[in-house]
Amino acid sequence: MHKIYSNGIHAVKGLSLEVEQGEVFGLLGPNGAGKTTTMNMMIGLLKPTKGKITIFGKSIMNNGKEIKQKIGVAPQEFSFYSHLTVYENAKLFATLYDVKNCERRIDELFNLFELDEIRHQRSDQLSGGQKRRLNLTLALLHDPDLLILDEPAAGMDPQSRAVLWSSVKSLVRSENKTIVLATHLMEVADKLSDRIVIIDHGKDLVIDAPEELKRKFGHGETIQIHVKGDLASDEFSLIKAKVKEIWPDVKNSNHSLQIHTDDAIDDLSKLLELLKQHDLKQKIADISLRSETLEDVFIKLTGRKLRE
Amino acid sequence: MQHKMLYVLTISFFKSFYRNRVAFFFLLIFPLIFVGVFGIAFQFSDPLNSPIDIGIINNDEGVSNGVVILDPFQGKIVSAIRFSDRFISIIGNATYPNNTTKLFNVQEYNSSNLELAKSDLENRRILALVVIPNDFSIGFLAALRNIFADDPLLQNITKNWEGYPEPTFSTKIFIQGDQTLQQFSIASTALRQITEEFFSLGSSKVKGVTISTESELTTQGLTVFDYIFPGLVIFGILQTLSAITTLAMTDVESGLLRRIKITQASGSTYVASMILSQLILSLLQLPIMFLTGVMFGFPLSSRLWYGFVIAVILMFGITGIGFILAGIAKNSEAAIGLANIISVPMAFLAGSFFIVPNPELKWTAKLLGGNTIRVLDFLPATPAVRLMRTILLGQQSIKNSWFDLTLLSTLSGIYLIAGLMTYSKRHFQSQ
Incomplete structure (x- = not known):
């Protein structure tokens, strides 16, 4: 697919992907990568300049009404009437989706997303997490087979995110939905997606399962060394120089050093030996070990961080 | 659906x-x-109380053909008269109720200048145009005959209204203007009142005249x-x-x-x-x-x-x-x-x-x-x-x-x- 806007911006440049039924598929990329444009083309709001989109085997442009009934979209923005109550919004969208027995469906979803107690509260008085859950509820009222989530965790605290993830995962399992998820948060894409496409500048860089991506493009694990905050810069440079003698590609940032390793146990013991040998132990605040993330994969592929 | x-x-x-x-x-x-x-x-508040510019075209030919003409305004008998002159003078001197501000600035046009008057009306140089017909004075005589029909003295003087028009005779005054203008509404209402008073001489009988504006006016008291x-x-x-x-x-x-x-x-x-x-x-x-x-x-x-x-x-x-x-x-x-x-x-x-x-x-x-x-x-x-x-x-x-x-x-x-x-x-x- 290609999309060139009337102002000449080439937002999507030859993106090609296939989503399997029943999987959670993540579109991961920085802001402006072309994720929202791609999604808008998938739901028929934008016409591709070149290329075509088929959903459940049918072209979205020719079968709009039929396909729309099978798609639920939770946009990035809170898309509901803020002066209406939670229930009034649900009732409105259930009617617009022509849902039969909508009361039962509304009750189901209110229970799933813990909105039942606030059903008569005005939507503009909800917390950010509650608004996000209402946004998602409205996308699911007509029991769509394909759910498209655009930045579903934007502005949510970790606790609310956890509630949302558990709800979405339970939904996928119980109703066998296909989910396409666009996000710039690698944690979201990593935790929820079965497969991920990494997009940058409107192009698909790679498509695979998160673990596979990390395995293919990462270095296994990272040892992080945090030095004490009051350490003088020449002392920090001394530590860095000693570490670099063994691991030449060590990276440093803000009182910390990162060593990428494929054999964490061996490298950790080497590091401890080195610190002991040069009497540097008392200058270290802590040493930690973390797995490679999709962020590392993105950096490897583009040379930039996701948020840059 | x-x-x-x-x-x-x-x-x-x-x-x-x-x-x-x-x-x-x-x-x-x-x-x-x-x-x-x-x-x-x-x-x-009262309606506007500054003089309204109006135009008058006087086509009145008067009366002079040997009839004994009563001039009720001077209280004497005359041989020839154009009652419209008096009518125009009354219009020119009319004032707003309870003050001395004149109701109208009157501009008279010759009969031959109808087009000029209409153009002035269109361009709002005047806000109402009164067209006095050629039989205005005859209409006034008919009004007099109606008002004093039962007065034996005047019957005698006029030789039983000899040469006077039939009591049913009526002349027609035209008032033209833009009806959306409040000044026109005020002007046409006032002109109607003045005309009726003129033709009834203060009595309740208004005969001898009809006033034509584009429609009925109900603007009194607004x-x-x-x-x-x-x-x-x-x-x-x-x-x-x-x-x-x-x-x-x-x-x-x-x-x-x-x-x-x-x-x-x-x-x-x-x-x-x-x-x-x-x-x-x-x-x-x-x-x-x-x-x-x-x-x-x-x-x-x-x-x-x-x-x-x-x-x-x-x-x-x-x-x-x-x-x-x-x-x-x-x-x-x-x-x-x-x-x-x-x-x-x-x-x-x-x-x-x-x-x-x-x-x-x-x-x-x-x-x-x-x-x-x-x-x-x-x-x-x-x-x-x-x-x-x-x-x-x-x-x-x-x-x-x-x-x-x-x-x-x-x-x-x-x-x-x-x-x-x-x-x-x-x-x-x-x-």
């Missing part, structure tokens, strides 16, 4: 509106305050507020333009329209529900405005219903303009800015507060069977103000207003269709 979707969307728009205190204030309370302020300021009120109603409706534009842009900018577009609701259902919700608001707003007007002394009559209909038709046109703005503006701030830039000047140009020059497009007469469109008539508020004023003040019947009513309906329809097309093209088609 999407009637259920139409219903829930309309109700949702309406609920969103009335729960939004700012919008509620501007749409319902603001016009109320506005009418109220004018009401308080003008309800006890205050300045009464003249202003119809324009205020139109101004109130024009103020809803920014509310409509806001409504049409809010869902676009919040992303709600994007969500609605991927439901089963069609674009026409969505737009129709916005129009319907707006109509419901008008049905609430207008009675409040009319009631406020009546509270401040505007005459309560069945004609208010016609005013209501005119206002609703205009509302469709204003809704159309709102959709045009929402269809062309870059964002809601620009759209609302445009709405404000348009609505206030439109109210002024349409004559909501005072009459502005509105030249006729004479070439339209050929196309419209003698009716002409004026330059500012392309703004839907212009025929609406004209209709509202002439009908509510009883200066013209609904039957005689069919042209303006047709013009208003046509313009409203055109603006509404253009608005829907512009809005749909911008916001409903996949790009």
Whole structure:
């Protein structure tokens, strides 16, 4: 697919992907990568300049009404009437989706997303997490087979995110939905997606399962060394120089050093030996070990961080 | 059929509106305050009390053919007289009630200068034109014969009214002018009173004359507020333009329209529900405005219903303009800015507060069977103000207003269709 806007911006440049039924598929990329444009083309709001989109085997442009009934979209923005109550919004969208027995469906979803107690509260008085859950509820009222989530965790605290993830995962399992998820948060894409496409500048860089991506493009694990905050810069440079003698590609940032390793146990013991040998132990605040993330994969592929 | 979707969307728009205190204030309370302020300021005021420029063409040929002519103003018998001279003098000396301000600045035209007088009328150099017919004095003699028919002394002097016209004879005075002008209303009312007093000589009998204006006048006793009120109603409706534009842009900018577009609701259902919700608001707003007007002394009559209909038709046109703005503006701030830039000047140009020059497009007469469109008539508020004023003040019947009513309906329809097309093209088609 290609999309060139009337102002000449080439937002999507030859993106090609296939989503399997029943999987959670993540579109991961920085802001402006072309994720929202791609999604808008998938739901028929934008016409591709070149290329075509088929959903459940049918072209979205020719079968709009039929396909729309099978798609639920939770946009990035809170898309509901803020002066209406939670229930009034649900009732409105259930009617617009022509849902039969909508009361039962509304009750189901209110229970799933813990909105039942606030059903008569005005939507503009909800917390950010509650608004996000209402946004998602409205996308699911007509029991769509394909759910498209655009930045579903934007502005949510970790606790609310956890509630949302558990709800979405339970939904996928119980109703066998296909989910396409666009996000710039690698944690979201990593935790929820079965497969991920990494997009940058409107192009698909790679498509695979998160673990596979990390395995293919990462270095296994990272040892992080945090030095004490009051350490003088020449002392920090001394530590860095000693570490670099063994691991030449060590990276440093803000009182910390990162060593990428494929054999964490061996490298950790080497590091401890080195610190002991040069009497540097008392200058270290802590040493930690973390797995490679999709962020590392993105950096490897583009040379930039996701948020840059 | 999407009637259920139409219903829930309309109700949702309406609920969103009335729960939004700012919008509620501007749409319902603001016009109320506005009418109220004018009401308080003008309800006890007299009509205008500065001299009104009028023109008179005197075609009166007088009477002189050997009849014994009674001149009741001098109390003597004359051999020849032109009663119209006295009539014009009375008009020239007439003053406003309870003060010495003259009612009229009179400019007399020769009979041969009818075209000049009409041109002056058209260009508002004079605001009313009185045409005195050639048989004015004969008509006055008929009036005298009627008034003094039973007076034996005058029967004797006039040799039993020999040479006098039959008592049934009647002359006809024409008063011409723009009926939408409050000065014309005042002038024509006063001229009618002066003429009737002149021909009845203070008695209750008014014979020998008929006065022709374009319609019956019921403007006696109206205050300045009464003249202003119809324009205020139109101004109130024009103020809803920014509310409509806001409504049409809010869902676009919040992303709600994007969500609605991927439901089963069609674009026409969505737009129709916005129009319907707006109509419901008008049905609430207008009675409040009319009631406020009546509270401040505007005459309560069945004609208010016609005013209501005119206002609703205009509302469709204003809704159309709102959709045009929402269809062309870059964002809601620009759209609302445009709405404000348009609505206030439109109210002024349409004559909501005072009459502005509105030249006729004479070439339209050929196309419209003698009716002409004026330059500012392309703004839907212009025929609406004209209709509202002439009908509510009883200066013209609904039957005689069919042209303006047709013009208003046509313009409203055109603006509404253009608005829907512009809005749909911008916001409903996949790009």
